[in-house]
Amino acid sequence: MTNPGGFWIRLLGMILDALLISGVIGLSIFLFNLDTSAQTVQTGESVLSILYFVLVPILWHGYTVGKRIAGVRIVKKDNTEVSFFTMVLRYILGGLVYGLTFGIALIVSAIMVAARKDKRAIHDFIAGTYVTRDRPEEKGTAARA
Template sequence: MSNVAGFWVRLGARVLDALLIGMVIGTLVFVFRMDTESRLTQAIESVASILYFVLFPTFVYGYTVAKRLLNIRIVKKDGTDVNLSTMVLREVLGGIIYAVTFGLALIVSAFMVGLRKDKRAIHDLIAGTYVTHDRAEHWE
């Protein structure tokens, strides 16, 4: 593992990505005059978020929009590009663990990224990934 990304840049990328998703969903809600409190709207937002965080890095060399802006990306532990199964483990299974533990595992993960030398969180350990500042060779 090389050039690992720390807590603050990872948090910043997640916040920026959440804002991006919120802006897209907010625009759709406005254009289609959807009820923001409806279960359908909330379900659409949840599915869009999951698809974004799973599919985007799968097809764009481990980047999300914000990760690309901040020059970080998700890679497998051996430094190769992530694939669909890796991202499903990382985002979906990791998310389920965070939800089942009522966020306690998420807090533990934040400390892990902040304190561990390899900066890997619970979802990284599950999926065999880490976040790096190394650019994708395919992206140059």
């Protein structure tokens, strides 16, 4: 594991991703005149978020839009790219752990990222991942992702 991304840069990426998803959902609500109290809109928001956080890193070398802007990406502990199973563990199972502990595990994760040398959170341990500032490599050279 090399060049781990710390607390503040990861937080920046998360905030940027939240703004992007909120913007897409807000624009959809406005354009299609959707009832925001409807269960369909809330379910759609959840599905969009899950798809975004699970699929985008798989398709884009561990980046989400927010992480790309912040200059960090998710990789497996052995520095290989993430898979569908890895991202399901990281995002969905990690999210369940945070929810089942009423957010206490989330606070512990934030402290872990701030204090640990490897900057890994609970969801990173669950999925066998970490967040790095290193760019992906293509055929032995740095990629232009």
